[in-house]
Amino acid sequence: MKILVLGSAAGGGYPQWNCNCALCAGVRSGSLQARPRTQSSIAVSQDGQRWVLLNASPDLGQQIRHSPSLHPRSAPRHTPIEAVVLMDAQIDHVTGLLSLREGPPIELYCTPCVFEDLSAGLPILPTLQHYCGVRWHPLPVGDADVTAEFHIDAAPALRFRALAIPSKAPPYSPHRNNPVVGDNIALVVDDPVTGECLFYAPGLAQIGEHELSAMQSATCVMVDGTFWTDDEMIAAGLAPKTAKALGHLPQSGPQGMVTTLASLPARRKVLIHINNSNPILDEDSDQRRELQARGIEVAHDGMEIEL
Template sequence: MKILVLGSGAGGGYPQWNCNCAMCSGVRSGRLHARARTQSSIAVSQDGEHWVLFNASPDIGHQLRSSPTLHPRRAPRDTPIKAVVLMDAQIDHVTGLLSLREGPPIELYCTPAVFEELTTGLPLLPVLQHYCGVHWHLLPVAGERASAEFRIDALPGLSLHALAIAGKAPPYSPHRNDPQAGDNIALLIEERATGRCAFYAPGLAGVGDAERSWMQRADCVLVDGTFWTDDEMIEHGLGRHTAADMGHLPQSGEGGMIAALDGLPARRKLLIHINNSNPILDDHGEQRAMLQRHGIEVAHDGMEIEL
């Protein structure tokens, strides 16, 4: 199984276009040793020829142009991207669908909650029907059903398991403060021939028993790296909401993501979806050194992972 990190930043990327915080101004001036990052998305392949996108960020055009593996190669109009799986209906994870409108019909995998959001509150799917069209594949995580196994034709040797996780519906959702199963999912992607697994959850409000048991199975864990502290946005004058308010588990503190990752048997533990305010973006910073002591990596655009 091959995993390609297309984008590793949170909404707005890094540096964010309108942000002059210490982290953004530092990378622009060269004061910080840090990489620019686009908004988070990954691509997965079994054979290196057929790929599936997991989320489609607003930066998808740049990400595809920057990834030779995903360039057309067999016909005047062609793409190795065969499907898209959505983890949620957040703007930074779905609006890239519009940039795929010149291609074939989009084979889209998402939960009923996400499908509803994208046909009503943010009606991307009705718009796309006037261009390439969309074929919806139901991920039946809803109501009392908290998990579901599914397959994707383009990845015949992989089994995928969707798990409802704690989090927030998008700010535009009528049930933003009334969570429903399927608003947010994590995925366990398993290669059946080898048993190797990757756990992917770019938005994760907490690590409960179900999440922990799935993470225990994974050889590679790619999880929410949005914030270092719960009050990060407030402390730096960038917003009024805590990490918890926005549905993210910060890395530091008792019960934080570092503590959740400690003790897992995974040979690779990575943070993705990193906000522009997070000090782990500084390659030479104290927080990055702390992550390294815990065996935790920070994902970056263009990173390739093979299991």
């Protein structure tokens, strides 16, 4: 299984266009040892020829241009991107679908409530029907059904499983303040021949029994790296909300993401969806050194993993 990180930042990217915090200012001036990042999305493939997008970032056009594996090859008009799976309906995970409008119909995999949000609250899907069209493949996650296995024609040797996880629906969702099962999913991608397994969850509010079990079975865990501390945005004077209020489990603390990752047997442990306020972006920071000591990686644009 091949994994390509197209974008590794949270919404707004890094540096964020309107942010002058120390981390954004430092990367702009070159005074900070840090890499710019686009908004998060990854692609997976069983053969390096046919690719499945996991989320579609607003920066997708730029990401494709910088990823030779996703360039057209076999015809005057061609794309090796053959399907898209959405983890949620958040604007920084779905608006890249509009960048695919010149191509063939989009084979879209998402839950019914995500489909609803993208049909009404943020009507991207009705808009795309006037261009390339969308073929929806429902992921039956909702109510009592917290998991769903499915297959994708572009990757027939891989097994996919959606797992409902706690997090926030987007502001334009009718259930923003009343979360429902299926608003957010994690994805397990399994290769039954090699035994390799990816657990992918760029947004994760908490780690319960189901999430932990899936993470313990994975050989590569790629998860929410948005914030280092719960009050990070408040302390930096950037926003009045905590990480948990925004639907993200912070990395630090005894119940934080770092402690959980350090306990896992996975061969690769990777943080993705990193906010511009997170000190792990500074490669010389104490926080980055702590991650390195615990065997935890920080995703960057263009990162390639082969399992």
